[in-house]
Amino acid sequence: MSTPTLTGVCPECETDLATPPMLQGETLSCPECMLTLRVEDVQEGRLSLRMVQVQLRDWGQ
Numbered sequence: 163m164s165t166p167t168l169t170g171v172c173p174e175c176e177t178d179l180a181t182p183p184m185l186q187g188e189t190l191s192c193p194e195c196m197l198t199l200r201v202e203d204v205q206e207g208r209l210s211l212r213m214v215q216v217q218l219r220d221w222g223q
């Protein structure tokens with residue numbers, strides 16, 4: 163019986179992650195290091211995750 167979850171590894175802290183089904187381009191936050199990760203690819207239940215550089219708004223102020 164397959165589980166309805168996907169698995170992946172945080173590229174930053176290498177924590178094993180289990181997520182609900184996600185699509186390419188969606189983002190999640192790593193529960194360990196709190197980085198925002200984007201789904202680059204999904205293959206056979208494995209997520210390829212990439213760190214998203216969060217833009218800090220120190221331009222305007």
Ligand SMILES: [Zn+2]
Pocket residue numbers: 172173174175176177192193194195196197
């Ligand atoms: Zn992490």
